[in-house]
Amino acid sequence: MVLQFKDAEKQYSDNVIFPSFNLLVAAGDITALHTNVNIRQQLMDLLLGTSTLSNGEITFEEKSLSAKTAGIGFFFLESGYYERLSVIETLRFHHNLHNSSQSVDDVLQSVQLLSKRSVKAGKLNHSERKRLQLACLLLQNPDFYVLEEPDQNLDHESKRILFSVLHGLREQNKGILVLTGNMESAVTLGTDVFRLDDKGLHRVETADEEPEASEEPAIHTEEEAPLQPESLQPVRFEKIPTKVNEKIVLFDPPEIDYIESSEGQSFLHIKGEAFPSYFTLTELEDRLLPFGFFRCHRSYIVNLQKVREVITWTKNSYSLVLDDAAKSKIPLSKTKMVSLKEMLGLK
């Protein structure tokens, strides 16, 4: 169960939608691909076989891809449902349609819709309907899952259910590809996270320990020089500069909600707006540590004063919910969870 993109490239009337890239999604992996809407739709069309690549190929189990026979299950962002059929009737229908070996009751249990079993699909709310959709997909029981924005607009409970279902599938050695435009959900859902844009495919580092060591010395040597004159400054000046067009805008550390690193550039998020910063995340982390900032993830620094909630999706994935207007969610990695607990005095 290996889905592979080989030198896959797509152009549309002189526009490069995505340049050539190689990606291998193996069984037992949850690969999250962070893309914009255009690329996501293009990829879905390619996987469904309704569109073709400009160059390269997509193979599934070493064979050229054809969606109907390949045993790929799709979790569409916009999916239809029979509004006049109840939950259990919908599931029985899919059970028979797919000659499923899964039991309807087990699936109903795993998406936690048991209490809604005789409610008509049209009367469910959006999150419950997505869970019903997930249940239908589980009955189909494909070897490979392609999920399109699986956690968009889901309530917390459904999101947690989705996470645990996906981790269950992973343990059954199924291959999973998540396509999403939301970095937070890509990072929390995926075991391997990539970003695909018109510049190509980039790996988003999620592992906390190893790569840091290799990068650290390089950063430090650059840092050494500017650090010395700074220490000569008589007044200690604690504002964080950002660039806005050609101007330099200064922010007080407590104003900052969180800092995100994307494509090697760090962005300060303040009241829902992002400002590119002059510094790398590591430099910012050093400067902001005294103000109660915390490196919660390889690509994120969060202002702990703004954190309202810590959500546990599964044993290994967590998110922080901020107290800002948008209730932003920030991924929290497993190792950082331990140090956060220590900082909070929990054991």
Next chain:
Amino acid sequence: MNVSIKRMSAIFQKDLKDFSRNLAVSVVIFLPLFIAAIYSRMGVDSLASHYMIFNMTFALTATYVQCCLIAEEKEKNTLRGLMLSPASTADILGGKSLLSFVLTMLIIFFSAVLAEYQPANIAIVALALVLSSFFYIAVGTLLGLWAKSVMESSVIVLPVLGIFSFGSFAVPLAEQYPILKVLVYFPNHQLFEIATKVELGTAIGSMWSHFAIILLWTLVAVALTVIVYRKQTKD
């Protein structure tokens, strides 16, 4: 093309439940029964009136209901799910047609009972009716695949209703307007010819041409439906 009875019956059961809860469409099937009952009470029992009711049943239950069922699957985006399932084209189109076929046969039977129509040779008439129903269901599927929404489907079905259920009335005018001679070759008129010959006790050998014409219409409609469906699968 492999046909799976289990999948077809799954689709049939799903449609039956869905249809029985969808009053906007299901109420239509009572119209032919209602007219049949009124006609027989009024003492109208010519062969032409019986077949007007039958042709209306075909247009309303076979074509209209089928058209709405397919258009709803399309509009609600559930047809894609069916197309991506392991069910073959024959499973899906067969399963989706089963409900309208069963309904059409039931309504024809009950309206024949209500209108007190007793054909001289039930077997031949039944065969002609079943063959005609295939044609009307295929037309319904075709229109359903064409229509973009349920709303649109109930509009584009109107010409079918007009031509095939009331078209026979225009046949006597063919003397005056030669173009109307085409109507003689329409399946509804051919069905009526068969019924007339059955009542006259004509030998079955002279009816083959009528059956062949209906069969030809059916094959063309089925072929077109499959082509349009395959095209839809691709986008």
